[in-house]
Structure formats: C-alpha cells, structure tokens
Amino acid sequence: MHQLKRLNMSKQIVLFIAMLLMLAATHVLADAEESDLGYQFSPVTPLIVAPDFTLEDMDGESYELHDYRGKVVLVNFWATWCPPCRKEMPALEALYRKLDGNSFAVLAINQWEDPDHVFAYTGELNVFPTFPILFDPESEISALYGVKGLPTSFLIDKKGRLAYRAVGGRAFDHPAVEQIIRVLLAKP
Amino acid sequence: MHGVNSLILARLFAGAWLLLPAIVYSASIERVSPDTGLSSWKSEGDALEFELVQVLPDYVRAVYAARGLPKAVVDKVSSYCVFGTILHNRTDRPLSYRVADWRYITADGVSHRIRTKSEWVSEWQDLGIAFRWSMLPDDQTFEVGDWGQGFTTIGLQPGNRFALEYSWAQDGKAETRTIKEVRCAPTEAPEHE
Numbered sequence: 001m002h003q004l005k006r007l008n009m010s011k012q013i014v015l016f017i018a019m020l021l022m023l024a025a026t027h028v029l030a031d032a033e034e035s036d037l038g039y040q041f042s043p044v045t046p047l048i049v050a051p052d053f054t055l056e057d058m059d060g061e062s063y064e065l066h067d068y069r070g071k072v073v074l075v076n077f078w079a080t081w082c083p084p085c086r087k088e089m090p091a092l093e094a095l096y097r098k099l100d101g102n103s104f105a106v107l108a109i110n111q112w113e114d115p116d117h118v119f120a121y122t123g124e125l126n127v128f129p130t131f132p133i134l135f136d137p138e139s140e141i142s143a144l145y146g147v148k149g150l151p152t153s154f155l156i157d158k159k160g161r162l163a164y165r166a167v168g169g170r171a172f173d174h175p176a177v178e179q180i181i182r183v184l185l186a187k188p
Numbered sequence: 189m190h191g192v193n194s195l196i197l198a199r200l201f202a203g204a205w206l207l208l209p210a211i212v213y214s215a216s217i218e219r220v221s222p223d224t225g226l227s228s229w230k231s232e233g234d235a236l237e238f239e240l241v242q243v244l245p246d247y248v249r250a251v252y253a254a255r256g257l258p259k260a261v262v263d264k265v266s267s268y269c270v271f272g273t274i275l276h277n278r279t280d281r282p283l284s285y286r287v288a289d290w291r292y293i294t295a296d297g298v299s300h301r302i303r304t305k306s307e308w309v310s311e312w313q314d315l316g317i318a319f320r321w322s323m324l325p326d327d328q329t330f331e332v333g334d335w336g337q338g339f340t341t342i343g344l345q346p347g348n349r350f351a352l353e354y355s356w357a358q359d360g361k362a363e364t365r366t367i368k369e370v371r372c373a374p375t376e377a378p379e380h381e
Contacts, residue, residue: 038333038334038335039333040331040332040333040334041333042331042332042333042334079321081251081254081255081322082321083337084337111321112255112318112319112321137318138318139318139320139321148325148326148327148328148336149324149325149328149336149337149338150321165331166333166334167328167330167331167334167335167336168276168330168333168334168335168336168337169335170333
C-alpha cells in the first residue's frame with residue numbers, strides 16, 4: 001500500500017514536470033512568433049544633427065528635411081521587397097494618422113526602386129499611405145544615416161537631432177512607440 | 189515520511205527547472221514549411237536568436253531579376269547555396285555580430301569563410317551597379333529590440349550538407365554556436381502535401 005502510494009506520487013511528479021516542460025516550450029515558440037516586430041527604440045547617444053537631405057516623392061515634389069525643424073520626424077528606410085517593411089507599413093500609417101497635426105511627420109524613404117513599382121505596391125495596401133514616400137534611388141541618404149539593413153527607422157527631435165533608432169521592423173502602433181514620440185513632442 | 193517526500197519533491201522540481209534550459213534552449217530546431225516543403229533551422233534561447241531558411245535557386249533568381257540586375261549577377265548569386273538569415277537580439281543589452289567570423293564546415297571537415305555582403309557589393313559596384321541590399325549586413329550592433337535579416341551565401345551546390353558555426357559578442361564576451369546538418373535547398377521545390 002505504501003509502495004503503491006509512492007508510485008502514484010512519482011507518476012504525478014513526472015506528469016507535473018512534463019506539463020511544466022510543455023508549457024515552457026509553448027511559451028518560447030509563441031514568444032518567437034509573436035514578437036517578429038518589436039516596439040523598442042534605442043536612444044542615439046550623443047545626440048547628433050540628422051544629416052539633411054532633399055528627395056523627391058512619386059510626383060517629383062521635393063522634400064527637404066530641414067523644413068521639418070520644430071516637428072518630430074519619423075524617418076523610415078524601406079523597400080517593397082523587404083517583408084518586415086511591408087508588414088510595418090499599415091501600422092506606420094495608423095501612427096501617422098493618430099499623431100498627425102501634433103507636429104509629427106513621417107518620411108518613408110524607399111531604396112533603389114522606381115516610383116511606378118512603389119505606386120503599384122501602395123495600391124495593394126488596404127490603407128493607402130498618406131505620409132510622403134520619397135525616393136533614394138542610389139541609396140545615398142541611407143548610407144549617410146549608416147543604414148545597413150532594411151527596415152531601419154529614426155526618430156528626429158524638434159531640434160533636428162537623431163534621438164532614437166530602431167533596426168528591423170517595428171509595430172508602430174504599439175503604445176510604447178507612441179509614448180516615446182509624445183515625450184519628444186512635449187520637449188521644446 | 190512526509191518530510192522526506194517533500195524533500196524529494198523539492199529536489200525534483202529544482203532539477204526540472206535546471207533541465208529546462210538544457211531541453212528547450214540548447215539545440216537548433218529544424219522545421220519543414222508545410223507551404224513550401226523547405227527546411228529552416230532556428231536556434232532559440234540564446235542572446236542572439238538565429239534562423240536559417242532554405243531558399244530555392246529559382247527564388248533567388250526571381251529576387252535579383254526583379255531588381256533589374258543583369259543576368260550575369262542573377263546567375264552568379266543563384267549559383268550559391270542561399271539562405272534567408274534572420275537574427276534577433278533577445279536580450280536587454282546590445283550585442284554585435286560579424287559575418288567574417290562565421291564559418292561553414294563541409295563533410296570533409298574543412299572550414300570555409302562565408303562570402304560577405306561587402307564582397308558582393310564591391311563586385312556589383314565594379315559592374316556599375318549601386319544595389320547594396322538583400323544580403324545580410326557584414327556586421328551589426330543590435331540594440332535592445334533590434335533585429336535584421338538578409339541572404340547568406342554559402343559556396344556549395346544544391347542539396348549539400350554542412351555545419352554552420354556562427355558567433356556574436358555581448359558585454360565583451362564572444363559566444364559561438366554550431367548548427368549541424370544544415371542542407372542547401374534542392375534545385376527544385378520539394379514535393380510536399
């Protein structure tokens with residue numbers, strides 16, 4: 001009887017440990033799949049002035065970064081063939097719509113592709129991007145910003161300084177991203 | 189007696205938690221995509237999460253041809269054994285990697301260096317091509333939450349096997365891992381359900 005009781009207890013322990021291991025494994029897999037797009041931005045230290053640029057959009061209209069002094073600017077380097085770039089685009093538009101008018105701007109700088117191709121891509125999106133899409137055909141501006149891989153995003157403060165950087169896709173609609181921008185917006 | 193059982197129970201639980209990292213985190217896991225039939229290898233639990241995804245030569249051709257690159261460039265890249273490589277910093281501290289430090293080891297035990305993005309870009313520049321994307325960057329420092337992806341090119345034929353030795357550095361300490369039995373993608377898409 002005593003031995004039977006001990007055997008049952010051993011079985012329960014084994015079962016419990018097996019359940020723990022399965023639970024842990026499930027968590028690890030779920031974390032890996034869910035966190036494809038992160039939300040963290042890393043501060044750029046020391047603060048340096050963002051390299052200025054003049055680029056054109058699809059209609060040939062020129063945009064100059066220095067015209068955005070006094071605004072917080074999110075600069076996003078991207079391409080249509082880059083899966084995380086495509087994945088983060090709808091959330092970038094959502095963030096822009098939410099914060100637009102609050103001295104916040106988004107400049108999406110396409111790499112290497114031609115405007116016709118990008119225009120066709122934006123037509124496939126459920127929500128058409130309303131922020132400017134600019135073209136950096138020879139990747140000169142991305143080189144100035146030290147961009148090594150796509151997507152890479154920067155937050156530029158109201159004084160035109162690089163404040164934050166994010167390498168890899170981000171969930172721009174995550175509250176933590178909005179919070180960082182709101183803090184930058186609150187600063188003089 | 190009750191005290192003894194409690195002691196055994198406590199030791200077993202302690203043992204189980206010690207076992208967790210060994211069982212869940214140690215080796216890379218190979219998965220076969222139900223959509224493509226292609227394999228991928230993912231190493232989880234380290235500071236640097238590392239994933240290699242087989243890429244068919246035809247897909248590589250399509251990617252580069254769609255960028256408008258000349259046939260000679262398309263043919264050369266697609267002659268390599270290409271993997272999609274996805275790296276994540278899974279910690280709360282920066283880490284860095286350098287592809288020049290990585291090696292692939294063939295069945296004969298010989299260690300080979302991996303062709304870097306800079307080498308590809310330099311070759312393309314010599315041909316007057318400014319394209320510098322798609323390959324995994326030579327080196328990067330990933331801050332918290334950073335990640336990246338790109339192609340890694342191994343100088344082997346389709347279907348060949350090798351071991352990949354990769355490394356990264358964090359807090360001034362280098363870490364090295366090996367993924368064994370990696371296979372280059374076949375020439376054509378494998379049959380699958």
